[in-house]
Amino acid sequence: MSGIRTLLVDNGSLEPAATLRLRGLAQALAARVGTPVEPVSLLHSSAIAPDRLGGVPAEILEPALERRLAAGAREFLLVPLFFGPSRALTEYLPERVAKLRARTPDLRVRLAPALFQADDPRLAQILADHVRATAAGWPAPWRVALVDHGSPVPAVTAVRDALAAQLAAALGPEVRVAGCCMERREGAAFDFNGPLLETLLGADAWRESAVVVAMQFLLPGRHAGPEGDVAAICQRAGAAHPRLRTRLTPLVAEHPQLVAMLADRWRTGCAAAPL
Structure with missing residues (x-):
């Protein structure tokens, strides 16, 4: 996974507690899989005042990808913090990626599976x-x-x-x-x-x-x-x-078991075809 940036992505919230918990999960997932994991929301969270987040602004997906593209990154793995196939994953996220790829054709984004899988109890x-x-x-x-x-x-x-x-x-x-x-x-x-x-x-x-x-x-x-x-x-x-x-x-x-699940979704996403 050298050169691939991993983003843990939730839907986003205006409540600071949600962003802070997302950051904790990203740190725990990074420790589990042995690579940096960055917390990013699809929407909303960037409106939270940074002083309510320990002075660190929250990021939302499209500008977060734009900043990383400007710095030279081209490959990303998105690990969704979603239970199932909401429109945020099936429509909104692919649309944002397609918009960015129109300007940066060598952008490659893989999407890991959602949390619920019928064969995983x-x-x-x-x-x-x-x-x-x-x-x-x-x-x-x-x-x-x-x-x-x-x-x-x-x-x-x-x-x-x-x-x-x-x-x-x-x-x-x-x-x-x-x-x-x-x-x-x-x-x-x-x-x-x-x-x-x-x-x-x-x-x-x-x-x-x-x-x-x-x-x-x-x-x-x-x-x-x-x-x-x-x-x-x-x-x-x-x-x-x-x-x-x-x-x-x-x-x-x-629940501590969630991080193990996210790690398995990360591994599956590593082998996924780009969007």
Whole structure:
């Protein structure tokens, strides 16, 4: 991989905690694979004031690549911090690379696979570890709501549903697991997203249960932070249904196994054909 620059890429956030955690993951991945790894976001993060990031500005992808191209770099490996094939990976990122290649024809960019792969059970194992730790001390039975952001792309929701099935298998038949989303677009065309978390928590049997909300989110931010949207949804549901009890799991990036997964995706990406 001599001469190839590795970038760990997330979607981006205006919350400093997300960028700081991305930087920590990049350092841990670099130590694992033995080559420098630079943290870069697709969007948003460059708007964070540097003094909230230890004085080091966040970078977003297109200008980050432009700066490195100007310095003479030509080959890059992008390791996506994404669960599945969102449009950020299938459309936005290739469009940005094509735009840059129009000006720099010898630009070569490889893209490593997203985190979820059907033959790799480790994401479900991470979720199961977090669920068991979060439910500690609760008497059985308790339920699990696996919540993602919600997406207009069916393939992204299919990842969540596959993870829900794997998580149910890992936890055993005595635990009810259901997939849901934090938000979704209105209309029957988007019913593939499944129920909203708020709707699920208010449903029969759920609203009088102990529910572990399994967070299918990677980094803290407006949605998944301690006072984020998911936490607010759970608070509202608890106020509306006094017999409901909820606990939120840690985020996926807080599990040490994630770095090993990213290292395997890096290795696969090394052998990938350029975009």
